[in-house]
Amino acid sequence: MELCEDPTINIHMGATALHYGQACFEGLKAFTHPDGSVHVFRPTENAARLSSSCTRTVMPVLPESIFLKAVNEVVRDNIAYVPPYGSGGALYLRPLLFGSGPRIGLQPSEEYTFILMALPVGDYYKGGLSSPVDGLLITDFDRAAPQGVGSVKVAGNYAADLLPNMVSKSKGFPIGLYLDAKTQTMIEEFSTSNFVGIDSKNNKYITPKSASVLPSITNKSLMTIAGDEGMTVEAREVMLEELESFDEVAACGTAVVVTPVGSITMFGSVEDSDDADSEDVKKFVFGDSSEVGPITRKLYDRVRAIQYGEEEDKYGWNFKIE
Numbered sequence: 001m002e003l004c005e006d007p008t009i010n011i012h013m014g015a016t017a018l019h020y021g022q023a024c025f026e027g028l029k030a031f032t033h034p035d036g037s038v039h040v041f042r043p044t045e046n047a048a049r050l051s052s053s054c055t056r057t058v059m060p061v062l063p064e065s066i067f068l069k070a071v072n073e074v075v076r077d078n079i080a081y082v083p084p085y086g087s088g089g090a091l092y093l094r095p096l097l098f099g100s101g102p103r104i105g106l107q108p109s110e111e112y113t114f115i116l117m118a119l120p121v122g123d124y125y126k127g128g129l130s131s132p133v134d135g136l137l138i139t140d141f142d143r144a145a146p147q148g149v150g151s152v153k154v155a156g157n158y159a160a161d162l163l164p165n166m167v168s169k170s171k172g173f174p175i176g177l178y179l180d181a182k183t184q185t186m187i188e189e190f191s192t193s194n195f196v197g198i199d200s201k202n203n204k205y206i207t208p209k210s211a212s213v214l215p216s217i218t219n220k221s222l223m224t225i226a227g228d229e230g231m232t233v234e235a236r237e238v239m240l241e242e243l244e245s246f247d248e249v250a251a252c253g254t255a256v257v258v259t260p261v262g263s264i265t266m267f268g269s270v271e272d273s274d275d276a277d278s279e280d281v282k283k284f285v286f287g288d289s290s291e292v293g294p295i296t297r298k299l300y301d302r303v304r305a306i307q308y309g310e311e312e313d314k315y316g317w318n319f320k321i322e
Helices: 016-020 043-056 064-077 155-170 217-228 240-245 294-307
Strands: 023-025 028-032 038-041 090-099 112-121 133-138 175-179 187-190 194-199 204-208 232-236 248-253 257-266 282-285 318-320
Touching: 016 090, 023 043, 023 155, 038 064, 038 294, 043 064, 043 090, 043 217, 064 090, 064 112, 064 318, 133 155, 155 175, 175 257, 187 194, 187 204, 187 240, 194 217, 194 240, 204 217, 217 232, 217 248, 217 257, 217 294, 248 294, 257 294
Parallel strands: 133 175, 133 257, 204 232
Antiparallel strands: 023 090, 028 038, 028 090, 038 318, 090 112, 175 187, 194 204, 194 248, 248 257, 257 282
């Protein structure tokens, strides 16, 4: 293990990561607390998820001890770049493990490289949560196959979303929601975030459970907090028609914690999304689509308070950099 300043690496042109997508990654953040100490949020969960990705792609599992040592050393070496408490920023960490040895023929590499990139990031929402965004229901593309690699964070897992993501954004929809690839009847997840539906009338936190959905560490944290807040937490199959029953909807992930979603529009296809008057158009609106819902805001505030050391970390989620 070594620390280096050069952002480039040499890689063999026959590396399995390049030819067969044998690569997986994680994303996590380090935060400065009021006393000046720096903590990383739930890195053991990232280590466990990386292990799952390694197993699925036939790569050697990186021991948790090595993962945590790398996180500690990289953050400590870049401590001056961790945004100060009160700025709303954090040091983003991107661990990446990939097959770096050459293989021409579908088989695992004999050599692997683990790297950890660090870069400071600002507060995603200046001054607090933004107004809800409008989402697009993507029906003419699939994000992940039912028995594919949707549940592991492999690098190529995001390739399927590149085209529909760019097209939907060009049509004015910042976020896209996918259905299950087999039946197109169940909600799975947003492009790069888990789906959360709030049924405030019944005090429920609902999120899809599927073998094709990436297990979000942020979502796992939100579910724990929602349970502590007295909500009924349901991780289960979520049918498309249930969108009509949600008072709040959010996309959750490392970058933003939660992105409030005010509406989701369903067209015949992504390409049809220019035609707002099409007979195939159906729009699901959640509560006051112009305002962040009270439950979404409360869950967001509590996660952020734990990350920044403003609330007691009774769950033991923060990893102190030594």
